[in-house]
Amino acid sequence: MIDSYRTALSLEQSLSNDISLQSGYTSYQFRDGVRHSFVPFTVNYYFPFAKINLGVVKDLDAGSSVEFSSKSRFSKHSFDLNYKKLDEDFTTDSHLANNVKNSMGIRLSGPLYNTEGLAFTYSSNGGTSTTYNDVKTQAINAYLGMFTNEYSLSNTLSYTDISILNSPNIEVFNGNSQFTKNFDSMRWRTQIGYDIKPDVELTNASTSLFWSMSESLSSEFGLHYNKAATRASYILNWDTDYTVVSANVSVDDNSQYQAFLSLRFSFGQDPTTGNIKIARDRMATTGGISARVFEDLNLDGIYNNNEPLIEGAKLVGIHARRDTHTKESGVAFLTGLPKNRITDVKLDVDSLDNPFWIPVDKGFSFLPRPGAIESLDIPVVTAGEIEGVVTVIRSGKELPGRFITLQILDDENKVVQETDSEYDGFYLFSAVIPGKYNVVIAPAYLKQNNLMVNNTHQATIFGDGTVVRGIDFTLSNDEITHATVREKVPIINGQQISLNLGKFASTINKQLTLGLLKRRFNELKMLSIIEAPDNQLILGPTILTPATKRLCQRIVTKGLSCEITPFSNNQ
Template sequence: MRGEGRYRVTGGGVILAALLSVTGSAAANTTDPMEKLLRDFYQRVAPVYGAPQPAGQPTTQPDAPPHLPDAAPALRTVPADPGRLARPASTGASRVPDGTVLLLTVRIDRDRLVEPLMVVTEGNGFRVDLGSFVQAFEFPILVDAGQGRAEGWFISPDNDFRLDLGAGTVTSRGQTRALRAGEVVRSDGALMIGDWVLKEWFGLEATPNLADLELRIEADELLPFQQRQRREQRFTQRQSYSTPRATLPPAPEGRPLVGPPVVDLLASSRLTGGDNQETRVGGNYAATVGAGLLGGAFAAYLSGDENEPLSSARANLSYYDPDGLAGLGLVTQARFGDISGFATTLLAPSASGQGVYLSNLPVGAQLRSDATTISGDALPGYDVELYRDEQLVGFQRVGENGQYIFENVELFAGENRFRIVRYGPQGQIEEETRTVTAGGEIGGVPLTYQFAASMIDDGPDEGALQSSLATRLAVGGGVAVLASAGTTEYRGERVSDALLGGQYRVGTFLMEGLAGRDTLGRTLGRAAVQTRIGTDSLRFSHEVRPESLRPELGNRRRTEIALSGYVQGPVLGLPYLRYTVGAEDVSDSVVEEARSLTGKLGTQIGRFTLNNDLLWTQSKERPTEFRAGREGTDLNVVHQASFPLGQLRNRFRLGYRAAPDFEMTEFQANSLWLIERDFTAEMDVRHRFETDLTRVQARLNYDMGSVVLSPRLSYDNNGVYGAFLDLRLSTGIEPMTGNVRMQSRPAANDGSIAVQVFLDENENGVFDPGEEQLEGVEVQALQARRSALTDSTGIAILRNVQPFETSDVRIIPSTLPETHLQPGVEGYSARLLPGGTQNMILPVVRSWTVEGRALSTTAQGEAVPLPGIDVVVMDRDSGEVVASTTTLGDGSYSITGLRQGSYRISLSAESLGSRLAPAYARPLLTDVRETTYHAVDLLAVEPGAPAHYPPLRRASGPGPLMLPLGASASDIRTPEPEASRQVIAVRVGQYRSRLALVMGWSELVERTGPLLAGLVPVLSPSEEARLLADRTSLFPLRLGPLVNRDAAELLCDLLRQIGRSCVPALVDWQEDRIAEHPPAALKAASATR
């Protein structure tokens, strides 16, 4: 336990023995005030607290008998439960007595209730008021204590609850039974229930820790306040879409030269056969590897089977830094090796093969404004859907090469938001978003470029060099100059081209044109105009370029116009409509002339999400040596729907040709049954009408957390069957810990962040031997929407962090184990590459709180609160203001988050004006054993007037500083004896145990010396009674009596200068004790103020 009551045992016994020897050797008639103070404490108070006595010494002195009551007043106890025989009787000083009222901090997992729960001890447990309990846990249960009834539900409406004392029954979750003896008792108009019934009634396992005043709750379901917190977190995450970019500085730890690798593996064994083929046994695998290498990201893809162990292999090394690699803005991204999927020219297709790609554009950006290429890696068997602005524009199944590529995807004016949804064959659903701005940002960087050079990887010209360079130069006023050059080899002949053009952009209107020729004398070019008005986008383009497949035909041309938009509902009873309509005219090597109309329509009906595609084509095919040209009109329609149905997640796809004759083309149905969170079943049916082939596949998926096992069976109408066992996992070495991890979710294309959290005792920002590693602290990467809890070594691993995106990584302060702890640094930002890692060290430091009031005094000496006045905390050495706040309406203030140091606290002269001036500043030295310094009151006086504090006044009712945590309900209502009156004292500590108090007192005397001479411990009669009867869980230590408040405030200043907490207070004290120890004025007037 940190804070008050936590002291080093080393040396404590020596100090205690020395002090006891002082008391034992002191003469009875000693006149030394310090010895008198020590003797008074150990002869009068220490026996009450259980302090040891010197050998041979009586517990009391004949000439100074302690004034203690003969017997403690009786407590009103709650009736014990006769049915709980396992509870021991209330004996022994080590246990809190029955009937003690405690305020317990309630913790559920890593969450904590805002307000403490008041309970009454009984045996080793407690009783709690049912009404207070359901209110604290936010259960909608109405409690009528007068009628002895309660009715409602808890956690969810299915969990009904009823209690009827008259009938002697209790109902929970539909089960009614008779009440057992002692489960519910009436006390002071409340229904008190025993803690042992919480498990059976509400499904809550309660474990009290009375020593630390904590109650730990274990629940099978999230409680209402936890559900609310999760909703708030999700709302915050959704809101984070619109939050600014990450602003924290990069982590001082750079990328490692060689990072730990991560491997996503698919291994499949199979048994296949059929009516016309023999039975075969085999297997195949596919692996994606990601790792940090030489400050970049290494990625590789490998696959093979029993016949060809390495049938496919791709690898690349990529670098990215938006500020420019090596600190230069010339290159922001570079990729070496496989560069498939990069659009590198203003006209030509995407680059492919082994080579190099360089650009100073952000990742995902391009110079071409009318179309883009969306590509990525995924394990074979994944289905990939591509959505633009929530409208389905493409669908693919990942093949054996482990890659999906959507080429020539249309772009509209402004930002095009693409969503890539990957459906794993074992029920996985992974989403990724990319934003491509048509035409980029003119003027952001004056000169932008894309360059690629690679070896052609297939076809008759395999191994030949191809390269391209595209540039854009912004010249101002929304105008830019475009230029492109490229070279390739076609059927053994080198062909090069060059284009030149311009671009004009204002707002969402974009216009550009390009024209050029190649080395064969052919003309090529493109013109495009597009704009966006609200949610609607309009685009027109015309393109001419050489025909590559049949050069004798000359150029291929394409003219297209399209309109895309969104209509907010209701429209025909539908909540919204997303649409795209377009017309196209094409002439190329396949068709002599083709005109088409397209339409895409997306909406939602209930829980059904619908996407519909329509394509009308009128074409005239070119004849070939194998067949005559065909001329005709076609109308093709595709419907796709997805919807949940109970535990089923369903997707259907239906395609047909409506003209010239109706003909079905394809059908696909997929249904996923969520049996359990980690156990699913899947059925997939596909039929191609052109080949009359139907294939049915059934699969079970068991996610074990570290691996997914999937047995599946398949059969088609040709008699071909197969039995498969698939295994999917992701494995790698965790950063910082070096542990080997396995998980079922693919991670090779994502990044990982390892964060170490520890209590930085010396605040040097470095983890030193002996410093505490903090467990259970939440670390969050906000923009990446990832969070994790630290383990027993203080390390949290944030996995599956999306690459290329910069995210701020912070500690969530509310998850720190104690409220006076705070992050030592705000955090750092991280930007990961695919497969990359980042290590961070986030220290936690102690913080302190100072609170009090701003006051002035009237001529009669009455206190006047000062609202709206600035309070400043200054560094004692430099005088620099390190914190400030403004007083509230009652003159109170509270300043939190102070770091370790020495300070002076004062009112701001500017905010007081000319009528008042701040009195002396209050000194403060932070100490690790304190967390909050209370009652640091600040005084304002008329200029030149002496500073005197107004008299102390006791607040009405038991305030938080007046009521010991161990007080019983009857103590609160019991007045002090008449033979007592109020005296001024200072509270210098509150302790959790007698031993902690005695050792704390010893340490205080050692540090303060004669400062406390003439003062004695001051306890009220009721406090002494509770001490004698061992009916308290908090041990206060007050010293006094003092002659006035000024003396008390001066003493507090002196104590705070050495880090001690000190609170002036009025205490009821016995008349004879006051006569024995008259109030003293503090003589240390030389204290620095």
């Protein structure tokens, strides 16, 4: 026969991106048999690096309490502050004789040292409280933990000083140590609790072995000791995408047996599809995200009905260490994200079927709210590639441009990607999002190595896996200026000119030479052949610039002639 029950309801409504209201209802029976019902009301303020809560809880059968709390973050460290004030007839159970009048606490935590295989973290907190019968309590706690890839070790020390009117103070000093070791699919954990003051003694100890039998099935065997009894327990968990079923049995040395079966699940509406979703996580007290992944065919970043939805894409909650995959609808429903803690979410590129697919955005950051499911679209496009060869001219000789830094810039001249050429001068930009880009040699590299570049290039990546080839660069230093370029008459920059590359034995010889030159010098592809007698090879017209002179100088270093002459319409 059920002689007692508990009812709990939690609601939260966002007013804006920075403010939300929270309320609910809780009803349960105190140990003295009297039922009490509580109605909380809280205002939550969210700032970039902090959260502030101001709330009141009303006992419909007695008094009320007021609470203020704040959680803030500085770099990688967290600072929490809370204050409570309670009416004399407000309590949460009848066995709590010393009703708290007010309390205040602070907490500071964060990392001390962090490398790839070793980390140290700390936490310290302190607080004070006063009851209506003048009992004052001061407490300090300190935690230090060490973590490696295979094991962890932690210790907590707690000191409490209790001051009672007309009585001597009571001091309690105790600690708790824990050791955890991982073995592939198993985890062994041992914990001991001890008193230092008033007497040194062992108060409790436990050891347990957890075994992950499969992706959905796990078990845990444990032994637990305290001053009252020694107990053995066994837990079997069946974990699916929709629910968690747990069976627990235990027995102690006082012949006390326990056995129970629990079923946990939650449900809510997916804001993207409108469907009701069932999940194993507590959706009312944690946050979630509904992400639709699609192929953005028209490159506008917005989902259109004719654009394919992508199934099987993996969505990863980085800080929460959770992941899920998109269904046939292209939607991934990720729940159980820690509330009020900024979480990074990204699409796992390796999970996409097409190796040229990439998301337009590398990832997203958002603040999960209790019971709230955020929705977003993740457009995926077909990336392209840009490749070419870098050549350096030194002392009149062409050499491979080894390990030279190149960049691609967007239309705002922001660096989108950066890479270095290989030992043979070849370079490659891969996974380039569709768009128009300028391909350049990094200015800092040119300045540091006293080099000049002969040209700049533009490249357009379409959403069809475009591969742009032949974006070649020729770099030179001041030595090239020693090559002689003939000018028939003095010419100034900005004047229209033509390039006379000399006489050839035949028309065929002239055409073959021009073809070879155009393969070596891209700038010549933009110039036309000007008809001239005696198989002269004259190209133009073009505008005289320093780059034009350097082009002519580079042609001369190949053993050919290059004469700059004024252009006239009679040519």
